[in-house]
Amino acid sequence: MMIVRPLAGWNSPADVLLITVYQLTRPEAYHIVRHERRRSRQEHSSVCEILKYLKHKTDYLIMSSIQPNTNSVWAKVRRHFGSIIKPNQPKPEWKPWEKHLFRFFFLFLSLLILPIDWKIYRELFSIDWAHLHFHDLFRLSRYQNQFISAEHLPQWGIGQFANWTIALVIALVGAVIWSRIDFNRKEYTVLYYWLRVLVRYRLAIVLITYGFIKVFPLQMPYPSLSNLFTNYGDFFAWKIYFQTVGIAPKYQSFLGFVEILAAFLLFNRRTTTFGVGLIFGFIGNVAVVNGLYDVGEQVLSTFIVLLAAFLLANDVPRLYSLLIQEGPTYANKIIPDFSDNVLRNFRLGLRSAFLVFVVLFAYKTFENYTTDPYKIPRTPGLHNAYGYYRVKEFILNQDTIPYSKTDPNRWQDVIFEKWSTLTIKVNRPVKIDFTSGEAVHEKDIDRNYELAGHAGRHYFYYEADTVNHRLALQNKNKNHRAEKLFLTYQQPNDSTLVLAGINENKDSIHVVLNKVNKKYMFFEGRRKEVKI
Secondary structure, three states: OOOOOOOOOOOOHHHHHHHHHHHHOOHHHHHHHHHHHHHHHHHOOOHHHHHHHHHHHHHHHHHHHOOOOOOOHHHHHHHHHHOOEOOOOOOOOOOHHHHHHHHHHHHHHHHHHOOOOHHHHHHHHOOOHHHOOHHHHHHHHHOOOOOOOHHHOOOOOHHHHHHHHHHHHHHHHHHHHHHHHOOOOOOOHHHHHHHHHHHHHHHHHHHHHHHHHHHOOOOOOOOOHHHHOOOHHHEOHHHHHHHHHHOOHHHHHHHHHHHHHHHHHHHOHHHHHHHHHHHHHHHHHHHHHHHHOOOOOHHHHHHHHHHHHHHHHOOHHHHHHHHHOOOOOOOOOOOEOOOOHHHHHHHHHHHHHHHHHHHHHHHHHHHHHHHOOOOOOOOEOOOOOOEEEEEEEEEEOOEEOOOOOOOOOOOOEEEEOOEOEEEEEOOOOOOOEOOOOOOOOOOHHHOOOOOEOEOOOEEEEEEEEOOOOEEEEEEOOOOOOOOEEEEEEEEEEOOEEEEEEEOOOOOEEEEEEEEEOOOOHHHHOOOOOOOO
16 A cells, blocks of 8 residues: 655645645545545635645545555565565666556556466366366366357357457456556566466467367377268368367477477577567467367467567567667666565465476377377277278168169268277268367267367267177267167178168168278378389
């Protein structure tokens, strides 16, 4: 709380009026003046005497009664964290527009970063820490405060930023009020330093999580065989992008390494500018991809770019002077002082917590990648069935149907994946799964990445009874989940599969499949001769 000290040199009524109005604008003096107003009018006759009395009384009471409690928790926090700047370090006075901008961004970024939303604590306490999944930490790292729940917001368009709009309005109003209350403040050097620390660590955490799910290529898995046989025009743009990156796992791992490198550059105050440069070169492109490919992560990617821009803003004038004007450029940085034991221990604890998070997340991500990639079903497929099959014979209710691309019942081809998924191409409409397949599901039937974002094929999860040679199939698409088939299977030889039983319409079917030993250029590569 600011202490108003006695002012000297006021004699004229105008001077007294100005000084007293200044005092009255202080929140500390307002309640005192209201309390003393009636008694002062009774004891003093002239306006000047009343004003002089009020000023004298205000100064005296503020000096004597409204002293900050140096033993309070808040006072101790301010004292310790305020000591980050050395007393002899110059703190130049900020320009008015700089102070206004800082107040706004301090409030706006705090509303976006600080965990003030109760729902994040619901997420935190719902985690089974004894059986921690990397995706539990991943969800926490990318969570943003929600004034309006995400399920009530549109998935696409500007409406996704409704929570940002609310935070923006609150920050604007708060900045105006702050300016009125603290209008005599010359600078916010200490607050600015700690805001940069908050932004650096928040940005580093989200980069670490996205980096490791690329280093161990989980985010964009290798395209399935069914995806390779889906017409290019049947894919959404985001799925094409994911397939393009996923087809080169080493490149995806390199992208993840860049994100992790940027995070560690942010971890160190001295290398923040280099980290921000990497973010703009890499994550800036990702933000554009999210918007133009309709990936659905526009808010998060924009959030990353916003934080990076805030960190870079302090260096823009010096970079312009050095790189564009080619003139002498002087360092203008805050040199923190960690001589305070509390600050030193806080710094050590913060850095240790960050490194523990990195190691834990890296371990859990690697564990998921090697044992149970979360976007791929875990149950192995039917033995020796993996591959692409042409439908040689198709009998529906004892009626043989010749090959046709227009018949809604006749299968055109079938694919058995390495896992328990069977896909069928048939001229029947598919209601597209509009999700990104990002969610973690325990059951294979709910792992929908392979079918999300495109049409053209019907995806079935199956359970195989290898003793009685039976297959129980159910459509994986949540829009067609009622479709079920119950079939028997025979494998006369390595290239033939015979299926018979009841289809989704309760009709009897008998299907003969011939495997096509096709060579795929994705698998063969271009560095050796390939005979097709």
